[in-house]
Amino acid sequence: MTTLELDPTVLQRRRVWRRVRRDTGILLGGGLLALLILIALLAPWLAPHDPVAQDLTRRLLPPFWQAGTDPAHWLGTDHLGRDYLSRLIYGARVSLGIGLGVTLCAGVIGTMLGLLAGYFGGRTDMLISFIITTRLSLPIVLVALAAVALGGASLQTLAIVLSLLLWDRFAVVVRAATQGLAGREFVQASRSFGASHLFLMLRSILPNLQNTLIVVATLEVANVILLEAALSFLGLGARPPTPSWGLMIAEGREQILFDPWLIALPGSALCLLILAVNLLGDGVRDALDATRS
Numbered sequence: 140m141t142t143l144e145l146d147p148t149v150l151q152r153r154r155v156w157r158r159v160r161r162d163t164g165i166l167l168g169g170g171l172l173a174l175l176i177l178i179a180l181l182a183p184w185l186a187p188h189d190p191v192a193q194d195l196t197r198r199l200l201p202p203f204w205q206a207g208t209d210p211a212h213w214l215g216t217d218h219l220g221r222d223y224l225s226r227l228i229y230g231a232r233v234s235l236g237i238g239l240g241v242t243l244c245a246g247v248i249g250t251m252l253g254l255l256a257g258y259f260g261g262r263t264d265m266l267i268s269f270i271i272t273t274r275l276s277l278p279i280v281l282v283a284l285a286a287v288a289l290g291g292a293s294l295q296t297l298a299i300v301l302s303l304l305l306w307d308r309f310a311v312v313v314r315a316a317t318q319g320l321a322g323r324e325f326v327q328a329s330r331s332f333g334a335s336h337l338f339l340m341l342r343s344i345l346p347n348l349q350n351t352l353i354v355v356a357t358l359e360v361a362n363v364i365l366l367e368a369a370l371s372f373l374g375l376g377a378r379p380p381t382p383s384w385g386l387m388i389a390e391g392r393e394q395i396l397f398d399p400w401l402i403a404l405p406g407s408a409l410c411l412l413i414l415a416v417n418l419l420g421d422g423v424r425d426a427l428d429a430t431r432s
Contacts, residue, residue, distance in 0.1 A: 162426060168418025175412055179231040186225035187213070191380040194220035202400055214404060217390065219380075223401075226382035227408055233383045234412060237298055238364040242356050244302035245363075249309025250352065254340045256310070257317025267310070274307050279366065283375045294383075297376040301363060312355050313348060320344050350427040357420035361413050368409055384409045 178185060188211075198220040200209050208215065214224040256267035279301075286300045317340075320326060326343050334343070370376040371385030379386065384405040391401030 162422040164418040165422030165426065168415045168420075168422060171411065171415035172419055175231055175415065176235060178228055179235050182228045182232055186222075186228045187211070188222035188225045190221065190225040190229040190382045192221060193380075196220065199394070199398060201398070202404075205400075215400065217387070217401060218394065221380070223404060226387060227384070227404060229382040230384040230387060230405065230408065231412070233294065233377060233381065234364050234367060234409070237294065237301075237367045238360045238416075241298055241301045241305065241363045241367075242360045244298075245304075245306040245359070246309050246352065246356055248302070249306030249311075250313050250345075250348075252306070253310040253313025254317055254345065257314040258321050258336070258340050258344065260318070260321075264314075267314070271307050271310055274304065277304065279304050280370070280373070280375075283370055287375050292375055292378055294377050294381065297367060297370060301366060305359065305363060305366075308359060309352070309355055312351055316348055316351050317344055320347055354420065354424045354427060357416065357423050361416040361420065364409070364416070365413060 194216070197209065197212070197216055198218055200212050200216040200220075201207055202215040202223070203210075203213050205215075212222050212224070214222075214227065217223055217226070252267050252270070256264045282304060283297065283300050286296055290296045321344065326339060329339055329343050367376055368383070368385030368388070371383045372389040374389070377383035377386045379390075387405040388402050388409075391398070391405075394401050
């Protein structure tokens with residue numbers, strides 16, 4: 140047996156990779172998410188029509204499984220004659236862009252606060268814990284309403300608001316993990332050699348939080364996507380004619396009794412995306428669980 144095979148790090152990586160290959164959730168969720176990301180990236184080439192182009196003479200055309208459909212509009216048109224398939228394809232860009240962007244920004248904020256609280260402890264920990272408690276007392280929808288009243292409804296405003304509100308889970312998890320790592324031998328050894336606090340946090344502790352951050356991030360992306368859709372449905376996010384799935388559901392609610400597919404199609408797309416992210420997140424959490432053999 141070679142030295143490389145005896146390396147605990149290499150063995151752990153092999154165990155993780157073996158779990159990933161066996162996990163149906165990771166394969167199914169990751170494959171579905173990769174497909175949706177590919178659709179979003181290739182939207183200009185995949186969409187058959189301009190998603191915001193209106194044609195009132197062709198409004199509310201039914202999808203292909205109903206009578207009276209138009210082959211040029213495979214999934215029909217909305218109340219303004221806009222091609223529904225094109226809007227669904229471009230809507231993936233909005234949901235994934237908001238989900239990934241907000242999660243990244245919130246993750247950076249929460250990780251830095253959690254590192255500071257867990258590493259220094261004492262008054263620093265008390266102050267950051269107070270900030271976390273204050274954040275948890277703020278209802279997201281009410282804060283979004285206030286932000287929209289001040290800055291106007293837009294995806295940019297929504298992204299900023301969500302980034303400033305959804306960092307608490309990262310902070311709590313990183314704080315607890317950092318408290319456990321700060322007293323470990325390798326950190327104490329680096330400190331004895333004169334390493335700075337910044338070096339210890341960023342080079343000794345943060346790399347050991349990689350698995351934890353991946354798990355939290357994958358689960359948080361689904362939460363952000365769902366919040367964006369809900370707030371856009373309430374008129375607090377994307378503004379017409381932006382092809383957002385939440386906004387498409389809001390626009391189709393008046394036709395729910397006559398054309399339920401206007402809500403069913405974007406709702407199904409949203410469910411598939413949330414399902415893919417959750418399956419991937421649960422699978423990654425299980426694969427990185429050090430207690431599993």
